[in-house]
Amino acid sequence: MKKSIAILSAAILATSCAAVFTGCGEKDADNKTVMNVSLNPEVEFVLDSNNVVVSANALNEEGNLVLSAGVFVGKDAEEAANLFVQISADTGFLVQGNSSLANNDLEISFSGDAETAKKLFDDVKGKVETKLQELNVQVKIELEEGISEEDLEALVAECAPYLDAAEVKALEYAELVEALYESRKETVDFYSQELKKAYYEAKAIAMERTEIDTLKSKVSGISATIVNTAYDLYSTASEKLEEVRFAQLVSEDSAYQKALATFREKKVEYLKLRSAIAESENAEGADPDFVAAQKQLLETLDAAVETAEAALISLGEAANDLIDTAKQSLKTAYDGVISVLETCSIKLNEHLDEIAKKQAESKEAFFTTFETEYAAAISQAKQSWEDMKASLQNNSDDTMKQ
Numbered sequence: 001m002k003k004s005i006a007i008l009s010a011a012i013l014a015t016s017c018a019a020v021f022t023g024c025g026e027k028d029a030d031n032k033t034v035m036n037v038s039l040n041p042e043v044e045f046v047l048d049s050n051n052v053v054v055s056a057n058a059l060n061e062e063g064n065l066v067l068s069a070g071v072f073v074g075k076d077a078e079e080a081a082n083l084f085v086q087i088s089a090d091t092g093f094l095v096q097g098n099s100s101l102a103n104n105d106l107e108i109s110f111s112g113d114a115e116t117a118k119k120l121f122d123d124v125k126g127k128v129e130t131k132l133q134e135l136n137v138q139v140k141i142e143l144e145e146g147i148s149e150e151d152l153e154a155l156v157a158e159c160a161p162y163l164d165a166a167e168v169k170a171l172e173y174a175e176l177v178e179a180l181y182e183s184r185k186e187t188v189d190f191y192s193q194e195l196k197k198a199y200y201e202a203k204a205i206a207m208e209r210t211e212i213d214t215l216k217s218k219v220s221g222i223s224a225t226i227v228n229t230a231y232d233l234y235s236t237a238s239e240k241l242e243e244v245r246f247a248q249l250v251s252e253d254s255a256y257q258k259a260l261a262t263f264r265e266k267k268v269e270y271l272k273l274r275s276a277i278a279e280s281e282n283a284e285g286a287d288p289d290f291v292a293a294q295k296q297l298l299e300t301l302d303a304a305v306e307t308a309e310a311a312l313i314s315l316g317e318a319a320n321d322l323i324d325t326a327k328q329s330l331k332t333a334y335d336g337v338i339s340v341l342e343t344c345s346i347k348l349n350e351h352l353d354e355i356a357k358k359q360a361e362s363k364e365a366f367f368t369t370f371e372t373e374y375a376a377a378i379s380q381a382k383q384s385w386e387d388m389k390a391s392l393q394n395n396s397d398d399t400m401k402q
Helices: 002-020 061-068 077-090 114-135 149-159 165-169 173-186 193-216 222-250 255-282 288-343 348-373 375-393 397-401
Strands: 033-038 042-047 053-058 105-110 140-143
Touching: 033 077, 033 114, 033 173, 042 061, 042 077, 042 173, 053 061, 053 077, 053 173, 061 077, 061 255, 061 375, 077 114, 105 114, 114 140, 149 165, 149 173, 149 193, 173 193, 193 222, 193 288, 193 348, 193 375, 222 255, 222 288, 255 288, 255 375, 348 375
Parallel strands: 105 140
Antiparallel strands: 033 042, 033 105, 042 053
């Protein structure tokens, strides 16, 4: 399975690179760059050779709130960073004014060579500093350590789980960025970290299933009965894996999603009160005793956020343990099918080109199927962040009266 998937991936990358690069290995050609912007919301932008955003992806759950609140694709790097800052200020992730609660640090990092990254950072920083002055927000902007090829390899391995470590390692810088870009385009409307993981892994299984279907079609007679028996076990295991992932991490009724909702609620309470305290501190004639009391309440809310986040992490770990068990069952079933096919003289390596072609043809159909089957979850994820954004932006005077 791994070799055939690698051929497909190489074919896709070659096609993409042909349109964008004069040669995929030429780093001075029309390269894309990855820019990460992190505050608490963390967002990844892929920039084209003109430093215009061609894809935007959340790197944590709060990043999904930022992306759901604005359109970043088509903006240049400076405009995208400014919009990130604007939304962060509007929703309370940035504290406005000269407040003791202002602990704002904006971290920006880039892939590629250090000299180019420094120049791009200086351009972005200059524009963002002007924006921050307009917003009356005090922020320390730092250029973080560059996004290395090892970092890119880890990202590609996550969004292309059908590639093994050696195959990812063999990709050059431009190919890694292009592979990341192609994968991010497919999940642009998935405002959920777990939904994106579900998509990437379901895609890998769909490609694997196409591989087995192609090989299975070569068998006839009594051998087909034996192969079909093994294939049924594989189908059951693949369906079970998807069911476990959906039930444990994606479904609105799952303990994990309920815990995520609780985390959002606590975070809203904390951010709204923090903004209100900052506003009160900056007001003339502020009552220091009242502000001090509100700060104590803020500490309580901060602890509640940490508790909610810890519960979310714990549930996620427990869910992934169950998913790992289901993955192992699927691997065992896959190995079983391949073993039976080999006893029928059907060799995987003899059909790689045909498999790769059929996998490429099925790519769009898979996306449509996933988007249809997960439509409710996709819609719910976006709506949840929009509701949180509306609540944070509607920071009424009642906040300080809690």
